[in-house]
Amino acid sequence: MKKQLFWWGERALLVFVAVVALFPILWMFLTAFKQPLDAYRVSIFFTPTFNNFKAVFDEPWYLGRMVMNSVIVASVTVMISVPCASLAAYAFSRFRMRGRKFLFFLVLSTQFIPAVVIVLPFFLMFRQLGLLDTRLALIIVNLAIVTPFVIWMIKGFIDAIPVEAEEAAMVDGASRLRVIRDIVLPMAAPGILTSSIFCFILTWNEFLFALIITRREAVTLPVGLVNFRTERGDLWELMSAAGVMITVPIFIMAIIIQKHFTRGMTAGAVK
Amino acid sequence: MAEVRLENVVKRYGGFTALPKLDLHVNEGEFLVLLGPSGCGKTTTMRLIAGLEEITEGDLLIGGERVNDKEPKDRDIAMVFQNYGLYPHMSVADNIGYPLKLRGLGKSERMAQVRKVAEKVELGELLDRRPSELSGGQRQRVALARAIVRRPQLFLMDEPLSNLDAKLRVTMRAELKHMHHEMGITTVYVTHDQMEAMTLASRIVVMNKGRIVQLDTPERIYSEPADLFVADFIGSPSMNLIHGQIAGGTFTAEGISLPVSAPDRAKVVLGIRPEDLQISDASTAPIKAPIFALELTGESTLVTLRAGATQLCARGAADFRAKMDDTCGLAPRPGGRIHLFDPESGLRLPS
Numbered sequence: 001m002k003k004q005l006f007w008w009g010e011r012a013l014l015v016f017v018a019v020v021a022l023f024p025i026l027w028m029f030l031t032a033f034k035q036p037l038d039a040y041r042v043s044i045f046f047t048p049t050f051n052n053f054k055a056v057f058d059e060p061w062y063l064g065r066m067v068m069n070s071v072i073v074a075s076v077t078v079m080i081s082v083p084c085a086s087l088a089a090y091a092f093s094r095f096r097m098r099g100r101k102f103l104f105f106l107v108l109s110t111q112f113i114p115a116v117v118i119v120l121p122f123f124l125m126f127r128q129l130g131l132l133d134t135r136l137a138l139i140i141v142n143l144a145i146v147t148p149f150v151i152w153m154i155k156g157f158i159d160a161i162p163v164e165a166e167e168a169a170m171v172d173g174a175s176r177l178r179v180i181r182d183i184v185l186p187m188a189a190p191g192i193l194t195s196s197i198f199c200f201i202l203t204w205n206e207f208l209f210a211l212i213i214t215r216r217e218a219v220t221l222p223v224g225l226v227n228f229r230t231e232r233g234d235l236w237e238l239m240s241a242a243g244v245m246i247t248v249p250i251f252i253m254a255i256i257i258q259k260h261f262t263r264g265m266t267a268g269a270v271k
Numbered sequence: 272m273a274e275v276r277l278e279n280v281v282k283r284y285g286g287f288t289a290l291p292k293l294d295l296h297v298n299e300g301e302f303l304v305l306l307g308p309s310g311c312g313k314t315t316t317m318r319l320i321a322g323l324e325e326i327t328e329g330d331l332l333i334g335g336e337r338v339n340d341k342e343p344k345d346r347d348i349a350m351v352f353q354n355y356g357l358y359p360h361m362s363v364a365d366n367i368g369y370p371l372k373l374r375g376l377g378k379s380e381r382m383a384q385v386r387k388v389a390e391k392v393e394l395g396e397l398l399d400r401r402p403s404e405l406s407g408g409q410r411q412r413v414a415l416a417r418a419i420v421r422r423p424q425l426f427l428m429d430e431p432l433s434n435l436d437a438k439l440r441v442t443m444r445a446e447l448k449h450m451h452h453e454m455g456i457t458t459v460y461v462t463h464d465q466m467e468a469m470t471l472a473s474r475i476v477v478m479n480k481g482r483i484v485q486l487d488t489p490e491r492i493y494s495e496p497a498d499l500f501v502a503d504f505i506g507s508p509s510m511n512l513i514h515g516q517i518a519g520g521t522f523t524a525e526g527i528s529l530p531v532s533a534p535d536r537a538k539v540v541l542g543i544r545p546e547d548l549q550i551s552d553a554s555t556a557p558i559k560a561p562i563f564a565l566e567l568t569g570e571s572t573l574v575t576l577r578a579g580a581t582q583l584c585a586r587g588a589a590d591f592r593a594k595m596d597d598t599c600g601l602a603p604r605p606g607g608r609i610h611l612f613d614p615e616s617g618l619r620l621p622s
């Protein structure tokens with residue numbers, strides 16, 4: 001009796017939490033397909049339209065440029081960050097050099113600094129360099145934010161690879177770089193892919209720095225959303241359409257990660 | 272083919288000294304077996320030779336050349352790891368062929384050699400599998416095949432047969448022995464199985480706590496163990512070791528009174544192997560005690576007597592029959608060896 005009560009209580013709580021968490025997302029998806037007039041109604045019955053998605057790419061919003069900015073900034077950040085982080089992670093995982101623990105702590109400690117605290121120095125620096133409102137500035141900032149995290153993440157994956165396979169390869173006649181290419185990278189691939197997607201998501205969603213550093217040319221999607229708050233009021237249906245476009249790529253990536261997360265690559269290497 | 276020399280080699284892991292001072296000379300073309308209990312430093316010695324661990328002090332020479340600072344890849348060694356060290360993301364065929372690939376062999380030539388070796392270790396049907404789809408014994412054979420697919424200067428094998436079932440172990444043992452005879456490549460082989468050591472080795476190194484206790488041929492290790500540790504470790508069932516004293520040419524202990532040709536000693540350990548004892552008439556035998564256990568092994572019967580605090584084991588005929596707790600007599604077999612040891616130092620006493 002008591003057990004059953006607990007069971008129902010548990011379910012009820014889970015459903016409640018799920019509804020609270022998912023409702024805003026559902027609301028956003030619905031609103032993206034609503035006419036401006038329907039936007040403020042809670043009803044889920046309305047005549048859907050694709051006009052919002054067209055409107056955001058037209059004058060005066062020009063969302064296309066922001067999509068380009070976001071895609072370029074996030075992709076270039078991933079392409080630079082992940083290879084560098086992989087090598088760093090390998091070194092942290094395998095080499096017993098002096099001060100290794102301290103160095104690794106130093107890398108992680110960058111993550112403890114609140115972004116608001118360093119956004120002004122970054123702003124001043126980029127102003128000096130004449131890089132304000134450029135994608136390059138955003139890429140530099142995002143590299144600084146994201147790389148320590150990616151190093152930490154990939155290190156976890158490399159730590160899980162048995163050293164024996166690497167040692168065997170070295171005795172078999174492989175150089176260190178060859179070992180990394182033939183043994184470590186293939187085995188760490190799912191982990192590196194997962195880390196890349198995390199890196200992409202973090203950069204894609206980055207808001208604070210993009211808000212401060214960009215004005216017109218290099219504005220990214222999350223910052224672009226703010227434009228839909230006008231003196232005529234908040235344009236919810238347009239903001240939602242843009243929001244859907246920000247969210248969908250992330251959704252797809254999350255699904256890819258899930259598939260790779262569950263696959264055990266290292267099983268069977270050692271007894 | 273090459274000789275290997277370890278000169279005053281010390282290995283420390285942080286504050287822990289795994290090898291206090293190792294001097295070892297592996298002759299060209301020999302099959303040297305490192306034998307010792309778990310944790311005595313056998314794997315460490317192998318890893319030093321392979322270049323997977325840095326040598327703390329001392330020199331390592333392979334083929335006369337000092338290789339302390341040489342990368343593993345430049346030492347031309349093939350190694351079988353205790354826990355396989357297979358490449359989990361490669362098929363069995365690619366695992367075996369990897370050393371050849373690193374040496375730039377083409378695919379077809381590689382596959383031909385892989386197939387030949389796979390036949391030898393009975394892996395022919397499994398070439399397309401991943402290591403995770405193999406049993407422990409099969410994985411071990413992949414590791415073995417990967418080592419023997421080419422002709423290195425030196426083989427290092429760390430308990431390569433430990434995970435095989437008893438029957439396959441005997442087959443593979445013979446295969447290894449034959450292979451060594453054929454290829455003649457210097458081999459350092461680690462095991463904690465004294466039977467494997469006895470059958471394979473040209474010479475055996477018995478190790479204990481990071482030190483070499485005895486280095487000799489299997490025959491001499493067996494017939495003249497250097498101390499109590501070796502005497503106890505080699506042989507199955509192990510040597511009977513009896514604490515007692517020698518006075519007037521007779522060794523005495525509870526239930527035992529045995530003539531020996533040695534000077535008087537207040538404290539001594541007498542060792543005699545089960546196969547050097549025979550069952551004899553209880554009224555005249557130098558050893559008399561009740562039967563504690565009888566075990567038929569097939570080709571013989573192991574008779575264990577309880578003489579005071581010590582148990583004595585003897586190998587009797589397969590058709591020997593007696594009742595438990597009956598008093599039984601034992602006597603040294605004519606030509607059987609009696610060993611004497613100092614109980615304090617454990618060292619063998621000259622006889």
Ligand SMILES: Nc1ncnc2c1ncn2[C@@H]1O[C@H](COP(=O)(O)OP(=O)(O)O)[C@@H](O)[C@H]1O
Nearest residue numbers: 284287289307308309310311312313314315316
């Ligand atoms: N990487 C290591 N760090 C610290 N101690 C180690 C390490 N490797 C081995 N040892 C220690 O060295 C000793 C010898 O180990 P090992 O050579 O593996 O023994 P064996 O192979 O004879 O069983 C053991 O006491 C073991 O705990």
Ligand SMILES: [Mg+2]
Nearest residue numbers: 310313314353
């Ligand atoms: Mg070992």
